[in-house]
Amino acid sequence: MSTTKFFSVAVVGVLMASIMLGLFQVSASNAFAPTAEANPRLIYWPPVSVWQDQRGNVVIDRGWIQPMSLAWSPSGKYLLIFGRVQMSASMATPVNTLIIDMEDGSLVHSFDLDVGYDLSQDTLVSFAFSSDETKIFYVTIPNTDWRPRIYSVNLDGTSPSFITFPNSTAVTDIRNPYLIDVTSDGALVYTSCETVYNWTSGQYEYTSYIWKHQLSTGEKSLVLELEGMDELITGLKVSPLNDKIAYATGSEIWVVDINGAEPPTKVTNTSNGRIAAFISWTSNGTMLTYSEFNGTITESGCVVYHSISNDIMVVNLDGSDKRVILTDGYRLTWSSVNASVATYIKIFSPTTLSAPYLIDLSKPITPNPDTDGDGLSDAEELNDKLGNFLNPLDPTDIYQDYDGDGLTNLEEINYGTYYGREDCDGDGLSDGVEVKVFRTNPTMADTDDDGVADGLEAAATGLNAFVSVLPEGWIRMTLQWSNKTMYVSTNSSVLGVVFNSTSMALTVNVGGPDGTTGVANITIPVDMISSLSSVTVTLDNQPIDFQISQVGGYVQIYVQYHHSFHELTTHLSGGGGGGTGGVDLTGILSYWWLILSIAIVAVASVIAAIIVKRG
Known part of the structure; x- marks a missing residue:
């Protein structure tokens, strides 16, 4: 075996050791696509920020x-x-338009587009990108x-530029909706429903148009003209x-032909006379999708929702x-690059809460999607009527402790x-201390209804406690008895703590999912024990092995x-049987990183030697 080959293998071994020591970090794939747990998946939601005000109150923004x-x-x-957007409660500048990068779901731009009051309230309002994706x-x-x-x-959102007036003449009024689209060769297609008052009949006369406007030359041509209020155009897509x-x-x-060269062809009617809107072509151009909803076309041209x-x-x-194909939303719009993927506005029944979603209709649909995979559905995280202020795109926020109560x-x-x-x-005990130390009800000031508040009963035990949440699901409890302070850190759920000052025993009720390993680190002042060997x-x-x-x-x-x-009890004065302990690891543990490094490099060297020998 050549020296070069041995060196190459050794380098691989050292690289493996470096990765194991965290010197190289490989990011996981972050593909922005629906999953088995979330099809559809939420596209974007503003992040949550938490701070304290001048009075020390927790503010969840x-x-x-x-x-x-x-x-x-x-x-x-x-x-x-586009819609009603609040990026944060403290944000002084409002926005109504978000531009999302659909490769990774990141927010590219946010701004307030001046569409006027009427259109800011119009569900049928529409937008279009230019063919080179530089304009909206x-x-x-x-x-x-x-x-x-x-x-x-x-x-x-910068540099607003006037393009044209939708109506054919300045003397006609125009009714909503105002629908627009853009062709790939640079033509703006839009609708206008124009009204003229007939003084003889005392009625408005309605004419709906579809126009094509060449953006390069400003040339305008008529595609279609329809007479009557019942011909109000409620959907448009090239x-x-x-x-x-x-x-x-x-x-x-x-x-209809885009140049108006041929008469329009009827495709279908809605069910039960409902209103059709939000038309979209599938990417292969062979099918149409649209939304049907209950509504009425009025003389003002508006579509009024009945439900x-x-x-x-x-x-x-x-x-x-x-x-x-879907019953929980509207405005389905197909991707131009993926024949099975579309976006739509999902409605969370029975509330009126809605959000933008991405769906792959070639895959099974998830009834209650959980986009961030944290075990709570998006609907549960978004429903502020339940007092929830979580972000359905943040898988870590359920493990955070916003108010620091444990x-x-x-x-x-x-x-x-x-x-x-x-x-x-308001009983004087933090919610975490009530649940994890004294096992009282954090929503009742007097859990046992004996006329004495939980906080006063807890004080009578002589044990003061503070609970905090640590990263990775751990918790840390600070326990004060007399003038002594004890600490317990664990990855387990804690459902009660008792310190028996007579027997000098600290008992922690711990729990967790079957099949997983629980870990507890208990720190005791040295003057609470007679010797290391006396601790069990x-x-x-039942006795259990431990390290001390x-x-x-x-x-x-x-x-x-x-x-x-389990009941995990630390006996500070012996008793309770006791497991194997008393091993002083102080000096050894202080050099854990060196020991681990030597061990990993040794393993890598052995692997390299074996490969060289076989070569």
Whole structure:
């Protein structure tokens, strides 16, 4: 075997050792796609921030989104989300538009787009990206003359530029909805429903148009003209091949040639006369999807919702194979690069809470998606009516302790407390101390209803306690008795602590999932024991092995056990049988990193030697 080959193998061995020691960190894949636990999956939600105000009160600053419109960019890289957006409660500048990078779900831009008051409340409002994905087109209605205008802005919301007026003449009024789309060759397609008052009949006359506007030349051409209020156009979408336009007029779905060269072709009717809107082509251009909802077209041209219930339908262009594909949202918009992936606005029934979602319709649909995989469904994390202020895109927030009371946010939910208040029942004990030390009810000031508050009863035991949540699901308890302070850190759930000052025994009730290992580190002042050898540990009154060492003025006890529910007792004055202990690990443990390094490098060297020998 050559020296070069041995050196290469040795390098591999050292590299393995380096990785094991954490010198190299390999990031896990973060593919932004629906999963088995979340199909659909939430696209974006503002992060939660927590701080204390000047009075020391915990402030949970939670943003929210109530989406109204979604639009893909032509390449599928960006998604525009428009609606009522609160990035945080403390944010001074409001925003209504988010640009999301759909490769990783990150927020690229957020800004407030001036569409005017009327359109900011209009669920049918629409937007479109330019073919080069540098501009966003939208309709705005200034409150100066209330005449709609089509504008464009940069992707970050800057440099608004006037494009055109939607209506054919300045003397006609125009009714909503105002629908727009853009072709890949740079043509702006939009609708206008114009009204003129007939003084003879005393009625408004309605004419709906579909226009095509060449952005490069400003040339405007008519695609379609429809007469009557019942021909109000409620949906519009250009086909993937840019040769057709699908549109809806109330309860009917139609397709027309993009140049208006041929008469429109009817595709289908809605069920029970419901309103059709939010038309989208599948990426191959062979089918249409649209939303059906209960509503009424009024003289003002508006669509009024009678209920929030919607069905998302799919149908072939010849009207065949029409069926319901989703019943929990609206405004399904297909990706241009993935034939089975789409976005839509999901509604969480029976609430009116809604959020932007990504779905893969080629995979099984998850009834209650859990996007961050933390065990709580998105609906549970988003429902502030339940007092929840969590982020369904953050898998770690259920293990955090926002108010520092010793209960994780998930435990706060399970116990019915609020994770913005340290002492929910005001009895003088933090919620974590009530649950994990004294086993009282954190939502009742007097758990046993004897007329004495839990805090006073706890004080009578002579044991003061403080509980804090540590990273990775551990907790740390600080226990004060007389002038002595003891500490317990564990990865187990703790359901009660008792210190018997007569027998000098500290008992901690621990629990955890079957099949996992529990660990407890118990730190005791050295003057509470007579010697290291006098300390014993029992688990459910049976001796258990442990390790013990002295560090300065404290004794550190380390014990492992199989999780279930146990009484873990540390006997400071002997008794209780006792397991094997008394091994002083102080000097050894202080050099753990060196020992681990030597061991790993030794293993790597042995592997390299074996490979060389076989070579």
